[in-house]
Amino acid sequence: MKKNYKQILFDLDGTLTDSAEGVTRSVQHALKQYDIDATLEELKAFIGPPLHQSFIEVYGFSEQEAYRAVEYYRDYYRDVGIFENKVYPRIPELLKNLYNNRKQIYLATSKPTVFAEQILRYFKLDHFFTTIAGSNLDGTRVEKKEVIAHVFEENGGLNAKETIMVGDRKHDIIGARAWNLDSIGVTYGYGSLEELQEAGSTMIAESVPELQELLLN
DSSP states (O other): OOOOOSEEEEOSBTTTEEOHHHHHHHHHHHHHTTTOOOOTGGGGGGSSSOHHHHHHHHHOOOHHHHHHHHHHHHHHHTTTGGGSOEEOTTHHHHHHHHHHTTOEEEEEEEEEHHHHHHHHHHTTOGGGEEEEEEEOTTSOSOSHHHHHHHHHHHTTOOOGGGEEEEESSHHHHHHHHHTTOEEEEETTSSSOHHHHHHHTOSEEESSHHHHHHHHHO
């Protein structure tokens, strides 16, 4: 039997928006400062996980190099890359329908909160969200479980049994499981079906209409 979820947490990149171009071009800009050339296709692994972590895992950067690379990334992203982005088809309708059905909608992203707020305002989606939560610019609160904890704290403690996390990468699913939340992995984003299933996603949605069906029961 499907549950009636009253609170819905959404990831941003790969779930609400297709940010591949802006993110990968920003990573490409950062890597050039280290004389590393990479194609945009090769850099798609950076979409979703915390950036600092990805620079270390993918290119073997030291902690210090990774933090510096994030700053180079932001040099490009804050003025250009942030707008090399687009909302997935039917996402605005989904959010409107959830809102009209009195669902409480929250954003839980590893992207810095200031950028997430700017993106949602730019696409005129910010008014649907009760809380927009992301990481801090100083590199703290980047793990998805930490972002989810912040959403709970900001809203007086939500009922975990009535709350669900929606995301496209394993980090979203793992973060949800850390707080005993159900989750929906969306395969139209950047993570594969195998990745989402291995992470323990409660349900899978292959499209936005399918996602809406799951959320509106």
